Amino acid sequence: MSAHLIRGIESFGDFLISITEKQSKASDPSQYRSAGKDSAASHYNLHIAPFAFEYENKRFAAVQEVKSRLYYSVAAVIFLISVFIIFGQNAHLLGLAEKSTRFSGLPMWVFIGTVVLLGWWTHEPARQFYADVRGEIYPRMFMYFGADFKHHITAPESITEDIVTSKIAPYHTYSNISDYVTGSHNGVGIELAELELSRRNGKHGTKIVFDGLAVALTPKRKFDARIIIDQDAGALMNKLSGLLSFGRVTLRRVKLEDPTFEQLFEVYSDDQIGARTVLTTSFMQRMVDMSRKHHLDKLSCSFHDGKILFMLPTGVEHFPPLTLFRPVDLEYQFRQIVNEMQLVFGIIDDLKLDQDIGL
Amino acid sequence: MPTVQFKMAILGVPEMIALAVLAGAYLWYMAMVSRRNSALEALSGIDVQLTKRASLIPNVLKIARSFMNHERGLLNEIVELRNKVAAPYDPKDADAVAQHLDSAKQLSSRMGQFMLTVENYPELKSNETMVMAQKTYNEVELQIAAARRFYNSAVNSLNTSIQTFPGNLIASLANIEEMPFYEADAAHLQPVDADAYLPA
Numbered sequence: 001m002s003a004h005l006i007r008g009i010e011s012f013g014d015f016l017i018s019i020t021e022k023q024s025k026a027s028d029p030s031q032y033r034s035a036g037k038d039s040a041a042s043h044y045n046l047h048i049a050p051f052a053f054e055y056e057n058k059r060f061a062a063v064q065e066v067k068s069r070l071y072y073s074v075a076a077v078i079f080l081i082s083v084f085i086i087f088g089q090n091a092h093l094l095g096l097a098e099k100s101t102r103f104s105g106l107p108m109w110v111f112i113g114t115v116v117l118l119g120w121w122t123h124e125p126a127r128q129f130y131a132d133v134r135g136e137i138y139p140r141m142f143m144y145f146g147a148d149f150k151h152h153i154t155a156p157e158s159i160t161e162d163i164v165t166s167k168i169a170p171y172h173t174y175s176n177i178s179d180y181v182t183g184s185h186n187g188v189g190i191e192l193a194e195l196e197l198s199r200r201n202g203k204h205g206t207k208i209v210f211d212g213l214a215v216a217l218t219p220k221r222k223f224d225a226r227i228i229i230d231q232d233a234g235a236l237m238n239k240l241s242g243l244l245s246f247g248r249v250t251l252r253r254v255k256l257e258d259p260t261f262e263q264l265f266e267v268y269s270d271d272q273i274g275a276r277t278v279l280t281t282s283f284m285q286r287m288v289d290m291s292r293k294h295h296l297d298k299l300s301c302s303f304h305d306g307k308i309l310f311m312l313p314t315g316v317e318h319f320p321p322l323t324l325f326r327p328v329d330l331e332y333q334f335r336q337i338v339n340e341m342q343l344v345f346g347i348i349d350d351l352k353l354d355q356d357i358g359l
Numbered sequence: 360m361p362t363v364q365f366k367m368a369i370l371g372v373p374e375m376i377a378l379a380v381l382a383g384a385y386l387w388y389m390a391m392v393s394r395r396n397s398a399l400e401a402l403s404g405i406d407v408q409l410t411k412r413a414s415l416i417p418n419v420l421k422i423a424r425s426f427m428n429h430e431r432g433l434l435n436e437i438v439e440l441r442n443k444v445a446a447p448y449d450p451k452d453a454d455a456v457a458q459h460l461d462s463a464k465q466l467s468s469r470m471g472q473f474m475l476t477v478e479n480y481p482e483l484k485s486n487e488t489m490v491m492a493q494k495t496y497n498e499v500e501l502q503i504a505a506a507r508r509f510y511n512s513a514v515n516s517l518n519t520s521i522q523t524f525p526g527n528l529i530a531s532l533a534n535i536e537e538m539p540f541y542e543a544d545a546a547h548l549q550p551v552d553a554d555a556y557l558p559a
Contacts, residue, residue: 255512273404276505 065125073118149183155193166302172197186354189218212313219353225274227303258284290350394517401510426483440466457539
């Protein structure tokens with residue numbers, strides 16, 4: 001198993017070196033980092049790979065612990081059931097009741113409570129293991145992007161509120177936001193979180209309406225206007241959505257000059273001049289180029305309270321749930337994180353959000 | 360028991376066509392009024408920015424006067440144009456609007472010339488107040504450019520509805536006039552003579 005793991009790590013190292021070389025002229029991750037910092041490959045080999053062994057050992061230990069607790073729990077449950085059956089059937093012989101009793105009432109609740117407790121006790125090593133991996137490995141991964149990058153398992157309420165007030169989120173009844181990351185790139189504040197929005201579909205079902213990343217950027221240049229850039233849905237649908245969007249009553253459509261931009265996006269703002277100060281002709285061109293370059297066909301964003309909020313429907317699980325029954329796939333996770341951060345840095349660079357010269 | 364008979368007034372085809380034409384004309388008229396109001400709103404947006412610039416110019420000139428003794432002509436011209444732009448005008452009069460925007464354009468051109476001239480005065484160029492004033496001026500110019508885009512977009516929409524049949528008939532009956540565009544300063548469209556900026 002260890003040899004297999006080492007081979008995996010080596011192959012991932014090779015993969016990272018190859019992508020680093022391939023992208024050296026185009027979008028090398030190191031171009032986003034200050035000079036002298038590790039490349040993705042060497043960072044992985046130095047800071048993450050050594051822990052792969054440690055975590056694999058921890059996983060084995062956790063599996064063993066869960067297994068032994070499971071045996072004890074199953075034995076305890078069988079014992080409890082036997083006791084209830086024996087005592088229930090012979091209650092009248094033991095003088096506990098006039099006739100044999102059924103397995104219900106207080107004994108049943110005691111049984112259920114015990115099973116729940118045993119379940120929690122059995123799962124505890126796994127939970128501890130997941131918390132360790134998320135709490136120790138993700139910070140090591142994000143270290144690569146700078147000392148100010150921090151990963152948090154839960155996202156604060158503020159980012160959910162930003163999404164709701166931004167009005168770019170599709171109609172939803174449930175939201176699940178996790179894996180909150182903060183940091184900065186060339187002075188631009190970055191907050192991102194994995195987001196899944198869903199709504200009721202029929203009596204019991206739900207339908208996922210958004211699956212991707214919510215990214216909030218704080219550019220150097222300040223702006224007062226509230227702007228929403230949404231996907232273009234065609235003349236009729238734009239008109240209808242403008243009429244039906246109650247939240248956008250105070251926002252008016254901003255008709256812009258760039259025909260390509262107008263084909264792709266629909267802009268609403270509460271300040272026609274302020275919106276045009278932000279959406280200069282060069283900025284519009286950069287938006288078009290950026291959405292094409294990163295294949296973000298369904299990009300929508302909002303400028304509000306000095307922040308630019310992007311909803312990126314990547315459809316990829318950037319922080320996949322861990323499982324005890326497979327090796328911890330740090331290769332895949334680090335690769336996903338590098339890709340996603342490249343996308344965010346690319347947006348900042350392409351839109352020149354790090355410059356204080358007008359957006 | 361008395362019986363009351365109701366007669367349904369049924370419209371004939373010619374009446375229905377006339378009604379549809381009238382309704383269409385009214386809708387067109389409403390759209391034109393809405394577009395004119397939008398253009399006037401955009402014009403007032405330009406005026407807000409022009410007022411900002413007008414109140415900034417005296418401070419800039421005050422600093423410049425002590426350094427730029429040889430540029431009196433240019434500075435006086437700027438003052439004159441600034442007063443012209445700040446003067447009241449009738450926004451519903453297309454000629455008055457055209458004159459107002461033309462003055463604003465000329466002022467923009469002279470201020471651009473002034474900012475270039477500042478480059479010849481190193482002391483003035485490095486003066487802290489001047490640096491701040493230039494930065495604010497550039498900000499205001501950005502706002503003016505954005506306001507101009509909004510105005511031109513609104514005017515384009517209005518003028519198109521006036522020039523298209525039956526808009527031209529409705530506009531002449533309702534006395535709705537086309538509005539002038541606020542074009543970019545012609546100096547910005549001229550090709551740049553690089554030799555003038557390069558050392559000999």
